[in-house]
Amino acid sequence: MSTRAGIVVTGTEVLSGRISDQNGPWVSARLLELGVDVAHITVCGDRPDDLTAQLQFLTDQRVDLIVTTGGLGPTADDLTVEAVAEFTGRELRTDPDMRQTIESVIRNWRKYSDPLPASIVAAIDKQALIPVGAEAIPPTGTAPGVAVDATDGIPAILVLPGPPHEVQAMWPSAVATPAVAAAIAGRGAYDQHTVRAYGLSEPDLAVTLRDLEQTVDGFDALEITTCMSGGELEIVSRFEVGAAATYREVEAQLLSRHGDRVYSTDGSTIDAVLAGLFDGRTIGTAESCTGGMVAAALTDRPGSSAYMLGGVVSYANEVKSGVLGVPAELIDELGAVSEPVAAKMAEGARRVLGSDIAVSTTGIAGPGGERPGKPVGTVCFGLAIDGRDTVTVTRVFPGNRATVRTLATSAALHLVERALRD
Known part of the structure; x- marks a missing residue:
């Protein structure tokens, strides 16, 4: 430059x-x-x-x-x-x-x-x-x-x-x-594009970029930087406008190899992507370990009242049962951190809030609370969507309490995003 x-x-x-x-x-x-x-x-x-x-x-x-x-x-x-x-x-x-x-x-x-x-x-x-x-x-x-x-x-x-x-x-x-x-009169004319992915690691991307460096003509004209945050990988490419064709080839290759993990090619963040996917449907949340962070993420965007109805922070088991209708015997048998409980939480949130979609989180953010087979960082998710079977998933996240909660929040949002694309 x-x-x-x-x-x-x-x-x-x-x-x-x-x-x-x-x-x-x-x-x-x-x-x-x-x-x-x-x-x-x-x-x-x-x-x-x-x-x-x-x-x-x-x-x-x-x-x-x-x-x-x-x-x-x-x-x-x-x-x-x-x-x-x-x-x-x-x-x-x-x-x-x-x-x-x-x-x-x-x-x-x-x-x-x-x-x-x-x-x-x-x-x-x-x-x-x-x-x-x-x-x-x-x-x-x-x-x-x-x-x-x-x-x-x-x-x-x-x-x-x-x-x-x-x-x-x-x-x-x-x-x-x-x-x-x-x-700044001597500045050039530059363009910048941002691709966002979830579930794509920096080492995997590095392998792809090294390959493209050898196979794409003009690759050196692109300044590509990456940043991993909250489980999301941001890939920013900056280049002189004359290198636009080179960038388009690189982006096409990224989508060809990692398209299942790319959720945005125009810089849109996950909340913006979700706003475009709801298409008239409403969503609610039921949260334990994330303590309302998923609901906060969904309401950060102006205009979110068009799709976000509300959330239940069911941190205590009594709230899971008393408000969301999770059977107490299910919690006693399997523990609050289990996929069946996460499923009931999501279904209960849909019922209580009257939403078309509900996502739930229940986990062990730490530093204590681990159980046999459930280390600190274990989080179970539930996703209930009108007209579909409820789905659940369990993830184990690294890091301290704040990191686990942040990663769990991001995972919940992307669980919804991928389901709505199907």
Whole structure:
């Protein structure tokens, strides 16, 4: 790729792990959409020397654009603008228009009347400081962004606030600034496609890709990355538009060899795929070990009320029997973690909720609770669909409690998906 960028996420709270970074991945995805290759994402604390070191590192890597997030607030540890000004050899000056904008925002939020408290005036004065020659980007909160033109030996720098919603709201204005537009002007035209599979391992896919590397002309023009999460394998291919025919051949080969495990070739996630498969039918859930996670996954998507009726979290055996109608003697005989119990749970959910489809989970998420023949990670699933025989399946998942519950949730969704395709 002809245009490269680096991202610096600032914030001691991110560096220490108190909060998870949302800005780096989001900004990276937006840059990739623009045809800009992201070479590095770094995280540093709220220390000017550390930020300067990151800026120097990315400059030495010869990136065309640096994007920073965080450190634009009114407190003493918010020093990104000052550090960028020093790094680029620019003085800081008050931007009168931006100062007025910030003051108006604060007065509107807090309903201040004249005069403003001295502490608020100081905060406004600090956030209105902009490096000489840089362009201020109007804020969505109180912190304006800053776009600094590239100079000899120093790439363009885009400075954005830390709150993710502010970064995302300011992004269109930020990338339209002359400094950023000039920095990414040399970018190419790229396309990106995502294939999603369930039940396909990375080693199996690696064997296929190694074979295609030898048999498909132009394979090297594709940048293919994979990510396994929640039992799902995401295969992302990025390429110049001129390599589209090569990608189509690779995708066709993937479907030929692994089509039974591919559930999406257009990037659609499992909830979106299911929404298209319900076709007027409704679904409900009966959950024990997943504790409502399957229902939550089904309702994450806007418009899910068109097909999701509800769920029963039957964690206790008394609820399995009293609400879902699972015979107590069946639980006593086989245990709650058994396929017959999972079947009765699904059938009971269909009856109680009045749904066309119901899926159930009952298992041992750990760390304790294992039984002879039922190790930690054992989960039984039931699927009841109107007009069909109830089906059951048992899986044993690796990992800790959170991992087992996540994998079980994904498995339940894909059990429904594959049944609806039949």
